[in-house]
Amino acid sequence: MxxxxxxxxxxxxxxxxxxxxxxxxxxxxxxxxxxxxxxxxxxxxxQAKVLRNSHASYLINKFNMSVLILSKRMGHSSPEITLKHYSHMWSGINESIAQEMTGNI
Incomplete structure (x- = not known):
């Protein structure tokens, strides 16, 4: 690539x-x-859509890409469309953020 x-x-x-x-x-x-x-x-x-979904999943899981950036990259007309299709992939982010915050407050 x-x-x-x-x-x-x-x-x-x-x-x-x-x-x-x-x-x-x-x-x-x-x-x-x-x-x-x-x-x-x-x-x-x-199918090509599987490549697209794998790409989005990779960006979310590897780089914790924001909804706004992913929405633009995927060519969606709004972040709401991105969330409709990929919101389940951010479900574990809350726990990782809590772990990163531990000891910082």
Whole structure:
């Protein structure tokens, strides 16, 4: 992915990972690409939305990304939409914040 991102930046594309011309690819194109390369790699094909959900989950769990930043990154029109789909992933954050606060007050 890093190599692809660098290749994109050389032609001025910075906003979308799955893009050849600066605008996002349509779903069917991404599905065909995933289908083709999963056959080559001899791995189970997954849907593009699973990649999207995995990405969001990774950002929340690894970096504790805020709802506002994730909403913008996912292209949602509002943080409420992001919370509708991903709020369950922040459920353990309260405990980790409490542990970090221990001894600081």
């Amino acid at each position: 890093q190599e692809w991102k660098q290749r994109q930046e050389t032609i001025g594309i910075r906003d979308f990972i799955f893009s050849y011309d600066g605008i996002p690819m349509i779903k069917s194109t991404i599905a065909r690409i995933i289908e083709r390369y999963s056959k080559i790699a001899k791995v189970h094909r997954i």
